[in-house]
Amino acid sequence: MNRNTFNPFRRLHFYAAWFITPLLLTLTLSGIGFLFYPEVENMMYEHEFFGQSDAGDMQSMGAAIEEIKETYNGYSVSKISMMEEPYNNRVTISNDQGESQYVFLDENNQIVSTLDSKSTYSNFMRTFHSSLLTDHTFVRYLVELTACWAIFLIVSGTYMTFKKKLLQNRSSKLRFQKIHAVLGLVLAIPLIIIVVTGIPWSVFTGSKIAQFAADHPEWGRTELRYNPPQSDVDEIPWATRSMDQPASEHKRHAGHHSESSASDMIEGQKSVEEIITLSAENNISRPFSIVYPSNEKGVFTVSKGSNTGVTGLDVSPYEETTSYFDQYSGELIAQIDFEDYGIIGKWFTWGIPLHEGHLFGVANKILNLLVCIAFLSAITMGFMSWMKRMKSGEAKGPKRINKPWSIGVVVTLAVLGILMPLFGLSVLVIFIVETVIYFVKKRKEA
Known part of the structure; x- marks a missing residue:
């Protein structure tokens, strides 16, 4: 034998x-x-994360956004991360060449400093x-x-x-x-x-698992188009990153569709302050991120994620949520919580922070x-x-x-x-x- x-x-x-x-x-x-990227970045970027600007006057978030666009010519605002104290809020800006920067705002919404996104310690190590x-x-x-x-x-x-x-x-x-x-x-x-x-990061097996989850409702969610997570994606929870977003009611601008990735220049669009207020009214506590609509039919996306890869922005898997607000009326169109995920979505939502070392703290x-x-x-x-x-x-x-x-x-x-x-x-x-x-x-x- x-x-x-x-x-x-x-x-x-x-x-x-x-x-x-x-x-x-x-x-x-x-x-x-x-x-240990959060601990390292807290020391490396102490001024950016926790510092104050020389300007002592209080200004609105909207005014801060306008100042950022004037200061950083050629860049557009794509995302705002509303952080928990003591962290400064973070505004992500990008240009047509694919370059991206983080702009940090103090408690008065004044510009503290900027960092090139690719050169940050966390993104480099990732x-x-x-x-x-x-x-x-x-x-x-x-x-x-x-x-x-x-x-x-x-x-x-x-x-x-x-x-x-x-x-x-x-x-x-x-x-x-x-x-x-x-x-x-x-x-x-x-x-x-x-x-x-x-x-979830793997280019071959990860994509196959994600596709399986999308094709089998008992394991995943048919309305989600799963993709493996990448080291350079935004802070939307993994399970909803590729979800087809619901469209805003679009009666004002029929036939005119912007091709930009994110826009705050659409006529009749709610201000970011209003979206922040609406988020609080819908029990979305900090930290969370706001992503601007991708076009005139798009929606504001407000999300909390357990695997953001951003110091100070991660939450417990159970707190994950992704909410979509109509960009004109401010109406909450849809909200997806951790409980709505399929088994594979939950596995990834738990697995990624476990892999990264922050699922259950130190x-x-x-x-x-x-x-x-x-x-x-x-x-x-x-x-x-x-x-x-x-x-x-x-x-x-x-x-x-x-x-x-x-x-x-x-x-x-x-x-x-x-x-x-x-x-x-x-x-x-x-x-x-x-x-x-x-x-x-x-x-x-x-």
Whole structure:
């Protein structure tokens, strides 16, 4: 009976570890850097977040918006973030070249300072973590593939630890290997959770899950067009970012449609102060963001999100809400709360802040940090184990046994491949190569 299970797992574990370790180190270290972005930004941008302008006179938010448009010629206002004290409110402006800046307003709605959005610590670390500071789709595929293979390393490592009875072996020669194995076992569940909650960012699997949710009402919401979240999207909750927005009653401007992404220049449009007041009247408490209508038929979007990626703007998943106000009458047209999400929407709404480390406060950050440190230690112990073998002249990779893979290996890889399609595609390529090598060697032996 063919029992060629251990050898394929060992070889795949060994070579995969060497292949993805550089990216695993990068993702882990950048993840630690992003984990504490609120604390870092509170120190880096103390003046912008909490400071006061030299002007002491109070002005309305509308007047502040006009001042911003005059001061930053060529930029238009696309979003206003109404923050909780002690944070200053934030106005997002952008131009036709795709450049974006944050303008901070003090308690008197006077301009305090500005920051280039791409260069902020949080946005820099997010881009570094998700796409290695590039815009190339290939890199995002590579990052996702690395995360998938990390799960395989956990599965195969767990199998080999018990198969070899490594924990019962008292040989000092296997000290580093045993530490590597123990750390792997301890990390198995928390590391899988961290990887799985990072799926919403993935370019391949994330989009497939999102589409599945949109196509199956029992899992998602048919009225939502799900997309995976990106490190540069606005602060609308993930589950409603791509929702078809309801249209305002549009009797005044029939036939005239603006093509701008957001506009506050439409005749008859409610002022931002009125939208702020309407939000309060509808029990939408700070912090929240206001996104201007995209055109003359658009609506004001007021939202609270648990995964904004903005210091001071995140709320509990249960507090998430997205409200749409008619831009002419101010009427609340529709409101979507956490309870209205499908199971996948709720999973992402919980999973993203858990992954980022702010779902349940400081304890979440500490737990994520400990997992990351332990993971780095496991990688180090694995490398040290190999180095020790190299000194004794046994550092060659696992030899290939020219036998077909066992049913257990095939089934395990197939299940993981179905759950992680990108991983499945890579394994299929490996399986084809292995099959070719097997028959070539068998032919030579005949």
